[in-house]
Amino acid sequence: MSPPASPTTTPAAVPTPRATAHGNPIPTDGPIGELLAAMGRSEMRPAHIHFIVAAPGHESVTTHLFVEGDPYLESDAVFGVKDTLIAPFTRCDDPSQAAEFQIGSPFYLLEWDFVLARTGDAC
Numbered sequence: 001m002s003p004p005a006s007p008t009t010t011p012a013a014v015p016t017p018r019a020t021a022h023g024n025p026i027p028t029d030g031p032i033g034e035l036l037a038a039m040g041r042s043e044m045r046p047a048h049i050h051f052i053v054a055a056p057g058h059e060s061v062t063t064h065l066f067v068e069g070d071p072y073l074e075s076d077a078v079f080g081v082k083d084t085l086i087a088p089f090t091r092c093d094d095p096s097q098a099a100e101f102q103i104g105s106p107f108y109l110l111e112w113d114f115v116l117a118r119t120g121d122a123c
């Protein structure tokens, strides 16, 4: 019998050159566009970043995080926003920190703890 799964926290720092409150539209040139129009819904998604997080001995997780303050958080075209997926991105103006990430300055930094469940065959 496998030991009970216990969560593991995987911290991550994600530098990004832009964390502005700019969402993006989904394609509207097919039946989805017709459906959104018929429902009077916007085609806009709030700004977000996708993640696949994996570690040996743990279940991987695929998710996305949304930029706190985005004007489309309440009207996401695909209903993907949950409060627990809204994340604060902090503007960083430190050129030495930007150089560390090999990115231009200023940039935005997200610090987030991803929690992975252990698989049954983990040590």
Ligand SMILES: [Fe+2]
Binding pocket: 048, 050
């Ligand atoms: Fe996306």
